[in-house]
Amino acid sequence: MNLIACENVSLGYGTRVVVKDLSFAVGAGDYLCIIGENGAGKSTLVKTLLGLQKPLGGKIFLNGLTAGDIGYLPQQTQIQKDFPASVEEIVLSGCLARKKFLPFYTSEDKRIAARNTARLGIASLATKCFRELSGGQQQRVLLARALCAAKKILLLDEPIAGLDPEAAADMYKVIAALNRDGLTIIMISHDVHEAIKYASHVLHLGEKIFFGTREDFRNA
Amino acid sequence: MLETLELYLQYPFVINALIVGVLIALCSSLLGVTLVLKRFSLIGDGLAHVAFGALAVATVLNFANKMLLTLPLTILCAVLILRGGQRTKIKGDAIIAMISVGSLAFGYLVMNLFAASSNLSGDVCSVLFGSTSILTLTDAEVWLSVGLSVLMIAAFVLFYHKIFAVTFDEDFARAAGLNVDACNLTISVVIAVIIVLAMNLVGSLLISAFIIFPALSAMKLFKTFRAVTICSAALSVACAFVGIIASILAGTPVGSTIVAVDALTFGICFAFNEFGGLS
Numbered sequence: 243m244n245l246i247a248c249e250n251v252s253l254g255y256g257t258r259v260v261v262k263d264l265s266f267a268v269g270a271g272d273y274l275c276i277i278g279e280n281g282a283g284k285s286t287l288v289k290t291l292l293g294l295q296k297p298l299g300g301k302i303f304l305n306g307l308t309a310g311d312i313g314y315l316p317q318q319t320q321i322q323k324d325f326p327a328s329v330e331e332i333v334l335s336g337c338l339a340r341k342k343f344l345p346f347y348t349s350e351d352k353r354i355a356a357r358n359t360a361r362l363g364i365a366s367l368a369t370k371c372f373r374e375l376s377g378g379q380q381q382r383v384l385l386a387r388a389l390c391a392a393k394k395i396l397l398l399d400e401p402i403a404g405l406d407p408e409a410a411a412d413m414y415k416v417i418a419a420l421n422r423d424g425l426t427i428i429m430i431s432h433d434v435h436e437a438i439k440y441a442s443h444v445l446h447l448g449e450k451i452f453f454g455t456r457e458d459f460r461n462a
Numbered sequence: 463m464l465e466t467l468e469l470y471l472q473y474p475f476v477i478n479a480l481i482v483g484v485l486i487a488l489c490s491s492l493l494g495v496t497l498v499l500k501r502f503s504l505i506g507d508g509l510a511h512v513a514f515g516a517l518a519v520a521t522v523l524n525f526a527n528k529m530l531l532t533l534p535l536t537i538l539c540a541v542l543i544l545r546g547g548q549r550t551k552i553k554g555d556a557i558i559a560m561i562s563v564g565s566l567a568f569g570y571l572v573m574n575l576f577a578a579s580s581n582l583s584g585d586v587c588s589v590l591f592g593s594t595s596i597l598t599l600t601d602a603e604v605w606l607s608v609g610l611s612v613l614m615i616a617a618f619v620l621f622y623h624k625i626f627a628v629t630f631d632e633d634f635a636r637a638a639g640l641n642v643d644a645c646n647l648t649i650s651v652v653i654a655v656i657i658v659l660a661m662n663l664v665g666s667l668l669i670s671a672f673i674i675f676p677a678l679s680a681m682k683l684f685k686t687f688r689a690v691t692i693c694s695a696a697l698s699v700a701c702a703f704v705g706i707i708a709s710i711l712a713g714t715p716v717g718s719t720i721v722a723v724d725a726l727t728f729g730i731c732f733a734f735n736e737f738g739g740l741s
Contacts, residue, residue: 292637314637325499325630328686335627339638345620371685391638 243270244305245395245426246291251300253286259298260286266445266453270394273418273427275438275456278447284430285317287447288399291428313392315384317399322380323373329383330368333359336390351390358389362416378409385416396420398429402436414440463711470710478599483702483720485611486660487672491698492618493653494677495691496629504555505543505650506670508562509657512539514589514666515565515572521585522576533658539565540650591665596716607659614652625649626687664717675724676701679731701727 246268253261260283268274276284289295291302292314313336336358337351359365362382367375372383381401388396401417402410410433418440421427431437438444444459446452452462470476490506497505516535520528543557573586618625627635628645636642653673660669676698680690705720712719 289633294633294636308639312637314634316631316633316637319631319633321499321501322630326681326685326687326690327626327630331626331687332630335623335630335634336638338623338627338635338640345623347623374685387634397637 244268244303245270245307246305246428247303249301249303251290251302252298253283253290254298255286261447261451264300264447264451266443268395268426268428268443270426271421271424273421273440273442274429274445275441275443276428276430276445276447277432277434277437280432282447284432284447285399288314288397288428288430292397307394311392311394313388313390313396315381315388315396315398315401317403318380318384325373327372328368329359329364329370329372329375330355332372332383333368333386333390336387339391354390355386358386361389362386376409377405378412381405381409381413382416389420392425395426395428398427400430400432402431402433410436466711467707475597475599476710478601478604479596479716480703480706482599482604482607483596483706483716484699485607486656487676487698487702487720488695489611489614490653490656490660490669490672491676491694492615492691493649493656494673494698495680495687495694496625496649497653498674498677498681499629502544503674504558504562504670505540505653506657506673507667508543508558509536509540509654510661510666510669511562511566511569512536513658513661515569517589517661518569518573522572529658532661533655536658537651537654540654541647544646544650589661589665590667591715591717610655610659614656617652621645621648622691630687664720668717668721671721671724672698675721675728679724679728682728682731682735697727698724 244267248267249265251261251264252259253264260281264287266274276287278284286295290297292312334347334351334355337347337354341347341351356365356368359368362385364379364382364386367379367383372380375383385398385401388398396417398417402413405413414436417427417429421440429437429441438456438459441456444452444454444456446459452459454462497503513532513536516532517528520531523531525531539561543561570586573582624635624640624645627638627640628642632642635645657669660672664672676694677690679697680694684690684693701723702720705723706716708714708723709716709719
C-alpha cells in the first residue's frame with residue numbers, strides 16, 4: 243500500500259523551479275533515501291510533503307495521512323544552540339500535533355514522551371539541558387520528539403549533519419532499528435555511501451532524477 | 463527612611479503606581495523570554511519609537527485620547543516587523559532599525575514644526591524617558607491595567623506549550639499542524655499593546671530594558687524553559703517594585719531607576735553564572 247505518491251510534481255520558490263516532473267511512491271515500511279547536490283531541492287521536497295509549501299505543479303497523494311501521522315526531524319537552527327530547555331520539555335512538545343484545543347499535556351502524553359525517550363536510550367538525560375548535550379545526543383532528543391508525533395512516517399532532514407563519524411554511524415543504526423519496528427522512513431542525506439546502506443529505495447535529485455530500489459541504484 | 467516610606471505608602475497614588483508598574487513589568491517579562499530567544503530583542507525598542515512618532519502626531523492633531531492613534535499604528539508596525547523577519551534574518555533587523563529611527567526622527571520633526579506647547583524639550587524628554595504620569599493614574603486606568611494583565615497572563619498560561627513549540631522550532635511546530643503565523647501575529651500584537659501601556663512608565667527609549675533584562679538574567683541562572691520563564695517574571699516584578707520604591711525615596715525618575723535595578727540584577731546573575739553557583 244502506498245502511503246505517499248507524487249505524480250509529475252514540480253517544486254520551487256516563486257517562479258524558480260528547482261525540481262521538474264518528479265514521480266515516486268513510498269509504501270508502508272519503506273526506507274527511502276533522498277540524495278542529491280546542495281540546492282537540488284531535497285529540503286524543498288520534504289517541506290512540500292509536510293504541506294509547509296505548495297507544489298508548483300503536479301499532484302501529491304497522501305493516503306489517509308494527517309499531521310498526527312508524520313514525524314518530522316528538521317535541520318537544527320541557530321536558535322536551538324543556546325536555548326534553555328530540558329530534554330523532557332522538548333520531547334513532550336512532539337505531542338502537540340495531536341492536541342488542537344487542549345492547552346495542557348495529559349498523563350498519556352507524558353507516558354508517550356517517556357516511552358520514546360527510553361526507546362532512543364536517552365532516558366537518563368531527561369532533566370538535562372538541551373544546549374549542554376553532544377551533537378549526537380541532541381539529534382536523539384529531536385528524533386524522540388519526532389517519534390511522539392509520528393504514527394506511521396518519519397521525515398528526516400539531514401539527520402547526521404554536523405555529527406562526527408561515530409555519532410553518525412550510531413544515528414543510522416537507530417534509524418534502521420526504527421524502520422525494522424515498522425515505521426516508514428524518508429531521509430535526506432548528501433552522504434551517499436553511508437546513507438543508502440540501510441535504505442530500501444533511493445531517490446536522486448539533480449540534473450537526472452532517479453527513483454528505484456537500492457539495488458537498481460547501485461547498478462545504474 | 464522607613465518612616466518616609468511608610469508615609470508615602472499611605473497615599474493611594476503611590477499604591478496605584480506600584481500596582482501598575484509591577485503588572486507592566488510582569489507582562490513584558492513573560493513575552494521577553496520568547497522575544498530574546500527568537501532574536502527579536504530590539505523589537506521593543508523599535509516599536510516604542512513607533513509609538514513615540516504616533517504620539518507626536520496625535521499630540522499635534524489634538525487627539526483627546528492619544529491611545530486611539532498610538533495603539534493601532536504600533537500594532538500595525540509590530541505585524542510588519544515580525545512578518546518581514548520570518549523570511550530572512552538580515553531583512554528582519556534592518557526593518558526594525560529602519561522603522562525605529564524613521565519614526566523617531568519623524569516624531570520629533572512633527573513636534574518641532576507644529577508644537578503648541580512652549581516647553582518642547584520637556585515634552586520630548588518625558589516621552590522618551592518616561593514621565594511622572596505613573597504617579598497621576600486614575601482608578602479607572604488602574605483597573606484597566608489590572609484587567610488587561612489578568613487577561614494576558616491567562617492567555618500566556620493557556621498557550622504556554624504552543625509558545626514553547628513556536629519559539630524552539632517553527633518548522634516542527636508548523637509540520638505538527640500548529641498555526642505558527644497566527645501565533646506570531648498574536649505575540650506581536652500583544653507586545654505592541656504592552657509597549658504602548660508601558661510607555662507612560664519608562665518612556666520609549668528605555669522600554670526594551672523591561673523586555674530583555676529579566677529574560678537575560680533568568681537565562682543565566684536556569685536551564686529549562688519553564689524555570690527561565692518563571693524566574694524572569696519573578697525578577698522583573700521584584701526589580702520594578704524595588705525600582706519604584708527607590709525612585710520615590712530618592713526622588714529619581716521612575717523609569718530609569720527601574721531599568722538601573724534591572725541592569726544591576728543582570729550583572730549579579732552574570733557574575734553568579736561565571737564565577738560559581740548553580741552550574
